[in-house]
Amino acid sequence: MKVLTKNTDYAIRALLALAAKKGSYLSAKSIATEHDIPYQFLRRLLQEMIRYDLIVSKDGVQGGFMMKKDPDEITVTQLIEIYQGKVQVSECMFRKQICGNRARCVLRHEIMRIESVVQSEFEKVTIGKLLRDLEAANKPEPELKP
Amino acid sequence: MKVLTKNTDYAIRALLALAAKKGSYLSAKSIATEHDIPYQFLRRLLQEMIRYDLIVSKDGVQGGFMMKKDPDEITVTQLIEIYQGKVQVSECMFRKQICGNRARCVLRHEIMRIESVVQSEFEKVTIGKLLRDLEAANKPEPELKP
DNA sequence: AAAATTGATACTATATTAGTATCAATTAAA
DNA sequence: TTTAATTGATACTAATATAGTATCAATTTT
Ligand code: FES
Ligand code: FES
Numbered sequence: 001m002k003v004l005t006k007n008t009d010y011a012i013r014a015l016l017a018l019a020a021k022k023g024s025y026l027s028a029k030s031i032a033t034e035h036d037i038p039y040q041f042l043r044r045l046l047q048e049m050i051r052y053d054l055i056v057s058k059d060g061v062q063g064g065f066m067m068k069k070d071p072d073e074i075t076v077t078q079l080i081e082i083y084q085g086k087v088q089v090s091e092c093m094f095r096k097q098i099c100g101n102r103a104r105c106v107l108r109h110e111i112m113r114i115e116s117v118v119q120s121e122f123e124k125v126t127i128g129k130l131l132r133d134l135e136a137a138n139k140p141e142p143e144l145k146p
Numbered sequence: 147m148k149v150l151t152k153n154t155d156y157a158i159r160a161l162l163a164l165a166a167k168k169g170s171y172l173s174a175k176s177i178a179t180e181h182d183i184p185y186q187f188l189r190r191l192l193q194e195m196i197r198y199d200l201i202v203s204k205d206g207v208q209g210g211f212m213m214k215k216d217p218d219e220i221t222v223t224q225l226i227e228i229y230q231g232k233v234q235v236s237e238c239m240f241r242k243q244i245c246g247n248r249a250r251c252v253l254r255h256e257i258m259r260i261e262s263v264v265q266s267e268f269e270k271v272t273i274g275k276l277l278r279d280l281e282a283a284n285k286p287e288p289e290l291k292p
Numbered sequence: 293a294a295a296a297t298t299g300a301t302a303c304t305a306t307a308t309t310a311g312t313a314t315c316a317a318t319t320a321a322a
Numbered sequence: 323t324t325t326a327a328t329t330g331a332t333a334c335t336a337a338t339a340t341a342g343t344a345t346c347a348a349t350t351t352t
Contacts, residue, residue, distance in 0.1 A: 001149075001226055001227075001230040001231050001232065001233045001234070002234060003147075003233065003234065003235040003260075003261075003264070004235055005308090005309065005310090006309070006310060006311095007309080007310080027327080027328065027329090028328085028329080029327085029328080038310080038311055038312080039311095039312090040311070040312055040313070041310070041311055041312085043329075043330090044331095044332095046329090047329085047330070047331080050330095057328095057329060057330090058318095058319080058328085058329080059317075059318040059319055059327095059328060059329050059330085060317090060318045060319025060320060060326095060327065060328050060329075061318090061319055061320040061321065061325095061326065061327045061328060062319075062320055062321085062327080062328080063318080063319065063320085063327075063328045063329060064328075064329085065329090080147055081147075084147040085147050086147065087147050087149065088147065088148060088149065089149040089150055114149075114267050114268065114271075115149075117263065117264075117267050118149070118263075118264055118267070121260050121263050121264070122260065125260075151339090151340065151341090152340070152341060152342095153340080153341080173296080173297065173298090174297085174298080175296090175297080184341080184342055184343080185343090186342070186343055186344070187341070187342055187343085189298075189299090190300095190301095192298090193298080193299070193300080196299095203297095203298060203299085204297085204298080204349090204350080205296095205297060205298050205299085205348075205349040205350055206295090206296065206297050206298075206348090206349045206350025206351055207294095207295065207296045207297060207349090207350055207351040207352065208296080208297080208350080208351060208352090209296075209297045209298065209349080209350065209351085210297075210298085211298090
């Protein structure tokens with residue numbers, strides 16, 4: 001069971017790249033090359049992000065994409081919803097045949113509870129947070145003064 | 147994003163049927179008909195359960211499948227693992243290109259934390275619990291003595 | 293002996309995910 | 323003002339996963 005598919009994965013990485021260079025335009029090509037994401041695939045993902053107002057674009061030479069929304073406001077839950085659809089555990093697992101009482105059904109509550117746990121866990125993870133974590137992880141050990 | 151696929155869904159329903167009739171054999175056919183599960187599909191799922199020692203079978207006329215493992219010991223996490231593979235958020239989302247420091251990587255920790263949250267949530271849900279919840283939901287309102 | 297069943301396995305169909313290709317429109321720069 | 327680098331839009335193909343069907347031998351009860 002894969003929780004994040006390639007498109008979400010790529011989308012997150014592309015957003016990290018854009019968040020790191022906030023305020024300037026990055027071309028799809030450069031992002032694709034640097035982060036090893038299939039170019040045309042990435043372009044579609046980026047266009048989708050524009051529709052959701054996460055980023056903006058500029059045509060032509062020196063054009064590209066630029067962060068629009070605050071990275072701390074972009075959650076992995078949102079990205080999952082954009083690229084993989086809303087998180088749902090099961091349509092209605094125990095249907096009429098089994099479960100006669102939708103209104104009182106404890107199972108349904110159980111299922112909905114898990115759904116919201118998954119969602120809220122991913123909500124805690126924003127692009128902003130990931131970027132800071134990433135920078136921290138990549139920062140070299142501080143040298144000790146002799 | 148679908149968390150449970152049909153096979154897990156069907157497997158859970160079949161197990162509920164078997165757990166409800168613990169101690170006697172139920173044929174694949176009867177389970178399939180009663181719970182509206184494609185017959186041959188169900189048979190494969192049941193055979194898989196035998197391999198994992200959840201149930202046993204008996205050949206021939208009056209044969210069928212019977213619960214073996216304690217329903218309270220069968221978690222949805224296990225069923226997901228059997229039918230959909232181990233829960234994994236992303237292979238290693240931010241690879242060498244982005245993340246240079248696997249050992250210290252906070253992202254990886256974050257990802258693994260979420261993985262275990264999802265798993266442990268589903269671990270709380272056992273076939274035994276589901277069955278009891280289900281029976282409670284289906285039980286008619288107790289009549290009030292006049 | 294007949295009928296109802298499982299075991300094993302191969303097959304088909306459908307949907308989702310992943311990736312590629314094309315061409316028009318735009319913009320900066322030569 | 324031409325050229326090159328870019329995005330917008332969209333159509334296409336390929337690979338994989340999910341869902342479902344079919345077949346036949348072996349077993350067991352009646
Ligand atoms: S599980 Fe859907 S109504 Fe009970
Ligand atoms: S995310 Fe895999 S090592 Fe950092």
